[in-house]
Amino acid sequence: MTTVGGLAVDSATDEGGVGGGTVPYVGIKNIAGPANRPMPIVPLEISDGALRGIWPSVSEVTAGGDTFRLAKGELGGATYSQQWFQYCGLEVAEGLEPDPERDGFLRSKTAYDWQSQLDDGDKLRVEHFEDYESWGNNIGSDGLGKPAVATWRSQGEDVKEIQVQVLRTPVVSKMVAGEDEYSDLAGELREFLKAATDADFIAWMNRCTHLCCNPGYKTMSGSAKFEAADKVYCNCHQSVYDPFSPTTATFASRPRPQE
Numbered sequence: 676m677t678t679v680g681g682l683a684v685d686s687a688t689d690e691g692g693v694g695g696g697t698v699p700y701v702g703i704k705n706i707a708g709p710a711n712r713p714m715p716i717v718p719l720e721i722s723d724g725a726l727r728g729i730w731p732s733v734s735e736v737t738a739g740g741d742t743f744r745l746a747k748g749e750l751g752g753a754t755y756s757q758q759w760f761q762y763c764g765l766e767v768a769e770g771l772e773p774d775p776e777r778d779g780f781l782r783s784k785t786a787y788d789w790q791s792q793l794d795d796g797d798k799l800r801v802e803h804f805e806d807y808e809s810w811g812n813n814i815g816s817d818g819l820g821k822p823a824v825a826t827w828r829s830q831g832e833d834v835k836e837i838q839v840q841v842l843r844t845p846v847v848s849k850m851v852a853g854e855d856e857y858s859d860l861a862g863e864l865r866e867f868l869k870a871a872t873d874a875d876f877i878a879w880m881n882r883c884t885h886l887c888c889n890p891g892y893k894t895m896s897g898s899a900k901f902e903a904a905d906k907v908y909c910n911c912h913q914s915v916y917d918p919f920s921p922t923t924a925t926f927a928s929r930p931r932p933q934e
């Protein structure tokens with residue numbers, strides 16, 4: 676293992692890929708069920724009124740005799756890299772190739788009734804979420820925020836989809852400010868959230884860290900049985916994540932195919 680800029684990188688692996696290894700990251704906390712680590716946050720920003728995932732700058736890395744390109748940089752005090760998302764087969768997704776020219780906009784993929792007003796592939800825009808402080812869908816409590824499912828860096832024929840869950844919620848501002856029940860939120864997490872969220876939007880990779888299903892936030896009424904009506908619930912094996920509990924973790928990211 677080689678350390679590059681504070682980031683551990685296993686460049687050569689038995690699987691023949693590059694750029695895997697042990698990686699610290701920030702995610703939404705797993706609070707019940709068999710999933711044993713958080714789902715990674717996807718940092719985002721608003722660009723001309725549309726939501727766009729932030730992609731780190733790309734540089735060439737030489738480690739273990741291999742030279743490869745890696746998207747990695749500092750964001751809100753954390754080391755943010757494409758390696759955060761290299762799990763569950765996503766490591767072979769074209770969208771995780773480091774080349775930053777890929778469209779980073781978060782594009783609607785209908786999962787909630789309200790999204791049917793959009794076509795799949797439309798950019799998600801701030802104006803689609805204007806009612807976020809009162810929105811509800813009869814699952815859990817109203818007013819916790821308005822969700823959407825999106826694809827990211829996934830345009831093109833026969834491209835492996837990278838699916839992201841988006842939530843615009845008043846809780847983001849509270850977490851960033853350390854208000855109310857978030858007064859104990861660590862300063863480093865608040866700093867990261869300030870950089871990784873925008874206009875009360877937060878997003879995370881919608882891929883369960885247990886066995887890779889797509890969980891959902893308020894997508895299944897049956898989630899109430901697992902006290903997950905206001906949480907992110909994976910119905911494959913009943914894992915639950917709390918979108919309002921950002922946390923740091925470490926995992927072994929999988930190598931990408933050699934370029």
Ligand code: FES
Nearest residue numbers: 883885886909912
């Ligand atoms: S709980 Fe098993 S895949 Fe999500």
